[in-house]
Amino acid sequence: MIQKVRPHPSQNEPLLFERSSPGKSGYQLPDLDVPAVDPAEALGSANVRRDIPDFVEVSEVDVLRHFTRLSTWNYAIDLGLYPLGSCTMKYNPRVNEAVARTEGLMWIHPFQEDPLAQGALAIMAELERALAEITGMDAVTLQPAAGAHGELTGILMVRAALEAQGNPRKKILIPDSAHGTNPASVRMAGYEVGNITSNERGMLDAEALARTVDESVAAIMITNPNTLGVFEERIAEIARIMHAQGALVYMDGANMNALAGISRPGDYGVDLMHLNLHKTFSTPHGGGGPGSGPVAVKKPLEPFLPLPRIQRTASGWSWNCDRPQSIGRVRAFYGNFGVLVRALAYVMAHGGDGLKRATLDALLNANYLRKLLERHYQIAYHAPSMHECVFRHQATAAIAKRLIDYGFHPYTVSFPLIVHGAMMIEPTETESKQELDLFAEALIAIANEFQENPELVSTAPHTTRVAKVDEVAAARKPVLRWSRL
Amino acid sequence: MIQKVRPHPSQNEPLLFERSSPGKSGYQLPDLDVPAVDPAEALGSANVRRDIPDFVEVSEVDVLRHFTRLSTWNYAIDLGLYPLGSCTMKYNPRVNEAVARTEGLMWIHPFQEDPLAQGALAIMAELERALAEITGMDAVTLQPAAGAHGELTGILMVRAALEAQGNPRKKILIPDSAHGTNPASVRMAGYEVGNITSNERGMLDAEALARTVDESVAAIMITNPNTLGVFEERIAEIARIMHAQGALVYMDGANMNALAGISRPGDYGVDLMHLNLHKTFSTPHGGGGPGSGPVAVKKPLEPFLPLPRIQRTASGWSWNCDRPQSIGRVRAFYGNFGVLVRALAYVMAHGGDGLKRATLDALLNANYLRKLLERHYQIAYHAPSMHECVFRHQATAAIAKRLIDYGFHPYTVSFPLIVHGAMMIEPTETESKQELDLFAEALIAIANEFQENPELVSTAPHTTRVAKVDEVAAARKPVLRWSRL
Amino acid sequence: MLDTVGATHLEDLYAHLPPEVRFHGSLNIPAGKSEYEIIDYFRARGAENANWHANFLGAGVYHHYRPVLADAIASRGEFLTSYTPYQAEISQGTLTAIFEFQTMICQLTGMDVANASMYDGSTAMPEAAMMAMRITGRDAVAVARTVHPEYREVLGTYTRHQGVRVREFEYDAETGQVDLASLEQALDESTAAVVIQSPNFFGVVENAKQIAELAHARGALLVFVFTEAISLGLLEPPRDADIVAGELQSFAIAPSYGGPFAGVLACKEKYVRQIPGRLVGETKDASGHRAFCLTLAAREQHIRREKATSNICTNQALIALMATVFMALYGKRGLRELAEQNLAKAHYLGGKLWRRFKGPYFNEFAAATGVRSPQEINRRLRDVKIVGGLPLDRFYPELKNSMLLCCTEMSSRTDMDGVAEAFGA
Amino acid sequence: MLDTVGATHLEDLYAHLPPEVRFHGSLNIPAGKSEYEIIDYFRARGAENANWHANFLGAGVYHHYRPVLADAIASRGEFLTSYTPYQAEISQGTLTAIFEFQTMICQLTGMDVANASMYDGSTAMPEAAMMAMRITGRDAVAVARTVHPEYREVLGTYTRHQGVRVREFEYDAETGQVDLASLEQALDESTAAVVIQSPNFFGVVENAKQIAELAHARGALLVFVFTEAISLGLLEPPRDADIVAGELQSFAIAPSYGGPFAGVLACKEKYVRQIPGRLVGETKDASGHRAFCLTLAAREQHIRREKATSNICTNQALIALMATVFMALYGKRGLRELAEQNLAKAHYLGGKLWRRFKGPYFNEFAAATGVRSPQEINRRLRDVKIVGGLPLDRFYPELKNSMLLCCTEMSSRTDMDGVAEAFGA
């Protein structure tokens, strides 16, 4: 009878507020080199707060330990395969982090006059050029802070472009397999959503589409490869259909990791698209951000790009705000610059050939896993897989949790919605065969466990610091902040 | 029956050699901008190696993951209390790491002409000054790479100084409680070791000493506070005794964390001493180094300090090698400069008062723990404790392992040798009351477990990735490198 | 592996794509570079930017000292390379940190609920305005001209196509605060929200209480915006506001030419179901231990799709983590002392110059440049390697010969004297 | 807490110390500074050092590119802030890494056993010499003058008081290699070890095989020293040596004005019990899994005290870890290519100058300065922000007008041309 205890340092760390003790602090300021000012006098006592009730009071070592201990409760790419479908969790090169901390890039102010920010402007111009080249587009804005932000920016441009022709039209077509941000963005841009269904091959049906498109349709929003990991083989044809109706084609480029170097949307009728630099271009997810969602467009849409635009003048790089047709600003300043730096570093490290090679490795890894798993799990659609593959299993959620016991992060669960019990697996190119084999073995072992001992699977995970978390209870009576009892 | 699996990422990571696959690599070099050279031609084919058999071949992500996973198998200060007696495992401030990476400090070559290294010289001069002030000594050398290296340097100076007076003498007196490096260093300096025993209060007995010292004794090597955490209250008297015999007093300053700001060895007869910057001055231990063991001396010993010495000239700082009485060089170049930078940052952050305050907090934490534990464990000596306290228990080794299950690093086990079953506990000043209380609770709980369920304790640890490690087997048939089977 | 998938060349893997969609050329991007060359390149670019010892620009982005722990902790791979914490059991680190973040933001702003972060302050504000419209069912928003001009531009872009009428109201030329008369005119029964910023773009502290009363009297909500988070350490929290939208860049986030930053969105309890973005909630695990998870997802796009409160998905988690570390390090006393140092510095320089406005100011103020033009003053400062202030006529044509100056704990007395000198004061 | 310990003031905690040992004053050290000021201070000091785009100094410390992963991994708190791995169960990370380090060093040097690291190359070499004396029971050491001069000085300091006789032997003025005749004279029945370095201080590759034969013929051991670890990627390993002592600074360790570095000590299997320093060995845990732990401690000071093989305790673990990361990243192919680039660069510049010695050289060589003095050449280089080479007469009075130059993968063609120009070549 070997009784275990819950080791405290990484296991029972309390909240910072529970660690606090009055008077403690982890800072030290330089001595004030000017006369102190009485806040009440300077601001009026009514404007001065008395206290920050219950705010943290801990030491520097408390802070470091607290967050170090917390960090040990996370899974991360640095620890192993992170096969979240549609998320492209690839290795985040550390050189990107190093260059993003270059003093001359970290400490510059967005309102510094252009001549004092030529290096920053050059970096952005260079990245715009590279992304245009990769997508086959003519112009790029780097402002959007994430994919969804890029979608909104793009759809606002669709509206502006159509308005310029006299009629913004009513709705935007979105396949049922699309990511939730697509319809949400469309609504924010003031459009209705027209849902379209994909066919038994998991692709869009050009013929069916041709029948539905009319004057009321502003554009179609296609994710390609779609969220089933399937390339929309009819996309060029679909573009022709849309264009014939005066409608535009927007591509959700979140899955560009399947295309870089082997297929350029701008070459086959896509009018505009966004990219997720925090997916395809290896900038770290950071537990949910920051991201960056540049939008690339063909020439005719260029006048509508958000303000401001980088321009090359005799005296060097500068910002141009004089663009009457622009949709305006989608955020303050110019974009998540620090993320852009990382993305350019990624592009430079790979070069054109390297980007293509990465794509091919991503396809190889996904198809390799598909082959290893096909005999044990039911593939959702038989169409060839690109960078990810989607299986289906009634117990997808439980199997996902059980994967944790095997030391892996689960795949994406029950998305896309059109696949009942979806298991969406995207290994990315940076995984080794060893890691993929281990992952496949784990999933196969679980398939067997599910037969012989369903209980074991349904009650997983068993090896984590916290057991299965009750998400229903959390939503029933939300506790969204700590407070003193 | 909830069967667990051994999650792979952090649990079953293989050795790099087992991860290798031919052709893999994690590097990329710039293109060569000069003509390539045929090694065989340039060096003679006999001088060119054909291969590095079985050498590592892995990718960049393999490397990052491998070491990240390995790191999760370690305990560290960043995770919790690390009460290794005599090791002063205090918080390592991160600002020290930041400044040590200052470009202008990292990339300078030791053979850069002095005018091109004024900043580095200024830092070393400033640290020498501060350490002299803290120890009450007149001059300091920063060259020794660790405490033991400092001991050797110091004892060589003792010899040189006595030789200069005509007779180096034969032996050096060392208390039985001393750290093993003391006698080892003495031997390397060509002296015999004269062991002396401490009295029932855990201190040196001045009277007994007076009887043993004679012409053959070159010096006494005192650790103060000694390894029992007890201040050698007769030290001033002992110094007078030694000096009366023409012998010197060397102090092992590894425990200076108990004295900084409240007691200066140079003020009461200590002729020379070393410091451990990787203890008292918070430079990180790094799993066993690098360290730095400066030696501080009184004026009469100054001429014997190792080469080279920093000097101030009209044209600024420079190195002086023209010192005929010096013991010579104890290492190439000038010391572990990067460690010195961290130590100076620590001194600057604290200032004189801060250093004293840190010392007092270290005493408080040690005595607080002693009080909490005294009723449950037997204190080795009743003399007042300074920065650490030593208990005794037959099962010290087992209790240490069981502490791991409670999430703590063990205390120092079975040292000092004069205490049978020693439990040597040094919390340092950077631990919070919360952490100390948790630690005391754990030790008290284990004391009870040992009564009720000795088996539980003797077979610990139970919560670690590897169970108790068989050290005897390791030594019986040493396997000191991986090789292909 | 190729065998397993039944291919002979990697190219076979996309052979099924129609020729017209395949890219047959090779990308016009230079061959892959080594780490060494990449670092060199960005060093060189960095050297082309002015990164001098002093910078007096504020206007929504502030130069504050960044404690080293912020980077040390955010660089831990477990935080840096994890995804959104959908799988709670292996994301407790991120979830716990966000829960602490939400709590600290509530404590600082006086609100009941805060989300896990927005892209930045400029996008948080429009989201707050749209939130107010959903809550009130009204379609107009009244915005003070003292709100950051670029934030107002973004509001325009976001709302233009949702049938929202945005009205701006004036500031008092004397005090630099909201002109209450002008505000009253802007208000009517269709007004969903009154949007103000304090300290406002001129660095002047607004009278939120009074404005709240006017807004509430007309059934409108008060959306309170802040761009200088340090001010929360010293100023009375916007208790009278219904929704708070702000920017956390001042909390250990580098100016980084404008991003990535972290936006705050906080509100009163009763509006929680209308708040966009992620929320972390407390719950229990199967063995009864405290645990955290993402919650109230029913508001979000991945569940509600076009009916979601917003389209936001990825937010600024890692930046919010750095801000959390910053708040923890300074803590109760530190935030106060830091804010007081900012106040003292700004008032030192402010005391040497002609200020445009009489209203109380925190660490920014509008200075009248008098004899010399703002451009000329900045040119003089450039010669001594100081980045000067922002010429206000860039955004406010009526404010000729005015410069917005910001002083923080990093502004040395010598440099501030240098600025005063450049003014010829 | 004070109550618990029964004190009223903190000062009471050392009230038991006799007055004469108490320090009654207050330390003359300025008050505590903030992070911000501390960083400023070291920035300023750094700016006072020449940290220019090119540096042609070698002589035991080399400018090589440092892969970012070395710092990223060594900055993990679990490695940075752990102690020597005495408690194996919670130190497997460090222990495993050291075991890998020991293995790689063996693979590179051709030795059977390597320890966990020494302070640096200059202290590893004397330890190797003393090891040879323990093994052979002899008391003399013959050292080549082509061994790093400061290493030889340290050997003197270490051995002076152990009754060791150190004899130096000459180099061939033509080749820059060991003068075998002079070596033979230095050898006799009392010689415990012959110590050579290759590439030697002049960058010239020695004929280790031949020297080993001479040494072994006299019953002496060969101690092989290296200061430029990159050379191991290309040069035949010192298989004929009995003990190898070296410096790993080239493996991702910054020059850092001379330290901290990491020393190597490796030897043949049969000498393992005489090797100083820590050794990690493979073993099993209670449940039969592979595990690692420190082993053969019976050699060390904490067990053997004055009879230990050395006094070394703390070594350079974290630096050795960085070197391990470096070796893992470059791997088999990378170390080779890196070494070939160094070779090519040095031979490019070497080809443009008059070389003093005809022996084969790797990435360093002694150049004859001809018309201008070395000092004058360095002065000229300084004007174009290049740190030149080492004037050899500093250590070799007979080598007037000679400069030791080192070229690595970081030396650009342009800068090398600049050097050639400064020579007036």
Ligand SMILES: Cc1ncc(COP(=O)(O)O)c(C=O)c1O
């Ligand atoms: C297909 C797809 N589209 C859009 C998005 C939204 O991108 P973001 O989360 O960066 O807003 C994602 C990622 O979550 C996605 O997978």
Ligand SMILES: Cc1ncc(COP(=O)(O)O)c(C=O)c1O
């Ligand atoms: C009392 C004492 N003396 C000397 C030493 C040796 O110092 P180092 O390990 O730095 O050589 C130590 C630390 O191990 C020690 O505790």
